[in-house]
Amino acid sequence: MFRYVCLVLTSLLFAGCSVSEAPKDPVTMTGVAFHSMPWMVKVSALPAGTDAVATQAALQKILDDTNAVLSTYQPDTELMRFNRAPVEQWVTVSPMLLRAVETAVGVSAMTEGTYDITVGPLVNLWGFGPQAVPESTPDAAQIAAARARIGWQHIGIDRSKSALMRKADIQLDLSSVGEGVAVDALTAYLQSRSITDYMVSVAGCTRVSGNRPDGLHWVIAIEEPDGSGRPRQILALTQQAVSSSGSYRNYHEIDGKRYSHTIDPATGAPITHHGVSVSVIAPDGNNTRADALATAFNVLGPDRGLVLAEREKLAVYYIEHTDEGTRVRYTQAMKAWLPE
Ligand code: ADP
Ligand code: MG
Numbered sequence: 001m002f003r004y005v006c007l008v009l010t011s012l013l014f015a016g017c018s019v020s021e022a023p024k025d026p027v028t029m030t031g032v033a034f035h036s037m038p039w040m041v042k043v044s045a046l047p048a049g050t051d052a053v054a055t056q057a058a059l060q061k062i063l064d065d066t067n068a069v070l071s072t073y074q075p076d077t078e079l080m081r082f083n084r085a086p087v088e089q090w091v092t093v094s095p096m097l098l099r100a101v102e103t104a105v106g107v108s109a110m111t112e113g114t115y116d117i118t119v120g121p122l123v124n125l126w127g128f129g130p131q132a133v134p135e136s137t138p139d140a141a142q143i144a145a146a147r148a149r150i151g152w153q154h155i156g157i158d159r160s161k162s163a164l165m166r167k168a169d170i171q172l173d174l175s176s177v178g179e180g181v182a183v184d185a186l187t188a189y190l191q192s193r194s195i196t197d198y199m200v201s202v203a204g205c206t207r208v209s210g211n212r213p214d215g216l217h218w219v220i221a222i223e224e225p226d227g228s229g230r231p232r233q234i235l236a237l238t239q240q241a242v243s244s245s246g247s248y249r250n251y252h253e254i255d256g257k258r259y260s261h262t263i264d265p266a267t268g269a270p271i272t273h274h275g276v277s278v279s280v281i282a283p284d285g286n287n288t289r290a291d292a293l294a295t296a297f298n299v300l301g302p303d304r305g306l307v308l309a310e311r312e313k314l315a316v317y318y319i320e321h322t323d324e325g326t327r328v329r330y331t332q333a334m335k336a337w338l339p340e
Contacts, residue, residue, distance in 0.1 A: 024213040026199075029056040033063040033182050034071065037203040041186060044197035044213045062189055063202075066182050069096050070174045072120070073130065082164060083171045090156070090163040098162050100174055100181050100288060101155065107292040108152040110312065115296035116265045118154065120173040121146040126270055127252065128261040129173075137254050143268035150265060176262075179205040180243055180291025187285070204244040204294070205287050208237050225277035225319045225326065232319060233328070236339040241287035245294035246277040262299050271299055278305065281315035281337050302329050309333075 026042040029052055033039045041059055046052065069078045078097055085091045093101075104117045120129065125146045127133035138146075149170065156165030166172075174181070182202040187209075190198050197210030199218040208218040217238055221231035225246055235242060251260045251270075259270040278297045282290040293314065297305040302318040309316035309331045317330040330338075 026213055027052050027055075029059060031056065031060045031063070033202050034067050034178055035073070037179060037182075039063060039182070039186070039202045040199075041190070041201075042199045042212075042218070043190065043195050044211060045195075047193055047195065050193070059186055059189065062185050063182055066096065066178070066185050069094060070100065070178050070181060072171075072173050072175065079172060079174060083166070085166065087166050087169055090158060090161065090165050092161065092163050095162065096181065096185070098157070098159065098164065100177055101164055101172065102157055102159065103286070103288045104174065104177055104292050105152055105155055105157060107289065107296055111296045111300070111308065113152060113265055114299050115176075115292055116150060116152045117172050117174055117176070118150040118152055118170040119263050119265055120171045121149045122263045122265065122268055123173065123261070126259060126261075126263065127254070128263075128270075133252050134254060137257075147265070147268045176245075176295040177288050177291045179203045180241075180287040180289070183207050183241065183287040187287070204246075205241070205291050206243075207241045207285060207287055209239045209285075222277070222279050222317060222319070225321070232326075233317065234339055235281070235337050237281070237337060239285060240337070241282040241285045241290045242279055243282075243287060243290035243294040244277055244279040245291075245298040262295060264299050271301065276301060276318060276320045278302075278319075279317045281317075281334065283315070306331060 026044055027046055029041045031039050046055060071077045072080060078094060082091050082093060107115045123129045124131050125138050125142060151168065151170060154166065154168035154170045155172070156167050179202045183200050183205045186200045187207050200207045206220050208220060212218055220235045220237055220242060222233040222235065222244060224230045224232045251258045262271050263269065264271055276298065278294055280290045280293040280297060297309065297316055300308065302320050305316065305318065306329060313333050315331060315333040315337055317334050319326050319328050
């Protein structure tokens, strides 16, 4: 489902370490999720009787299972079966799918539809879905036709029955929260094994808990929005989730103009503010919500996004390109996570 690799967050191991003896290294496990997304889990120690090879395999299986629920790049996933179910019929779904959709719809309501997981027809129209990149930009009639086929209000949710309904012929696309859902699933596994000191990351989403083997906190940084991978801002996280979204990596050109893969449903067109990255911290560790919010704030851009984020008391951090270089803007709530 995720065709692009995006590593906006970076972990700096042992940066600023002042311990004189060489600290023990964490146990590091890596792999690939959703066919193209790098994942990494570091733990300070594994429970007695388990080893890194078995744990890596268990974590990879969780990600493969997550793909089998959420992907829209293969027809046999739970989400695709739901997308084919008859309109106006309740479908019993897994807790993972229910939670992802419920979280996404909450962000749609908060952003009045800027974030919308039914945006698929527009994503495809602009060539960011499974279909080819169009040779010319879509015209107004094509955009209007695609916009008529979207609308998060047509998603029915019955939490008590763990059921979802398509109230109209819409298609759900959870590409924008897959990484967050994956981090939450990996985190739940570690917690179930009583592992308390870990760092979990899937592409642009990261969760930390506890300490590194040297007793210090895990160090996570927001990257420069230029694809260089250089750290721009170190975050003082202890047990939070953070998700980043960037309009500088995932784009393509139509008629010589750059288009981002994030679409503003209000206009039916890709966002035009370039070179922006936005990071959202979830103090409660909910990476699924942080991931949806990062995409939403990426679509909104810094001017509109910061107004909404202040109102909602969210920790949001933008880096944007200006004629003089890059500029940083963030909310009051973000200050708690920036080192002195
Ligand atoms: P990244 O952080 O890797 O740049 P995102 O997490 O922001 O990516 O998700 C981008 C994907 O979200 C797109 O490929 C598309 O499938 C989907 N998408 C595009 N626009 C929207 C939108 N307004 N609301 C929800 N999902 C969107
Ligand atoms: Mg996202």
